Amino acid sequence: MRLLLVEDDVRIHTFLSRALIEAGYQVDVANDGKTGEALALEGIHDAFIIDLGLPDLDGLDLIARCRAQGS
Numbered sequence: 047m048r049l050l051l052v053e054d055d056v057r058i059h060t061f062l063s064r065a066l067i068e069a070g071y072q073v074d075v076a077n078d079g080k081t082g083e084a085l086a087l088e089g090i091h092d093a094f095i096i097d098l099g100l101p102d103l104d105g106l107d108l109i110a111r112c113r114a115q116g117s
Contacts, residue, residue, distance in 0.1 A: 049066060050073075
């Protein structure tokens, strides 16, 4: 299973991605909402883990935008 983790806090995304990789997942990390949106729209991920408090694009807005574009 391939996951997309969108998290701007380096400590948090490092911790989470390591734990998920150790659990057997493939993990791609985006440090901001714009990059997260671009990766999400590639259509290669099975699930997203999105921080709701991103500085450039609110996590809920990111989810809505991805859904509107079919992701």
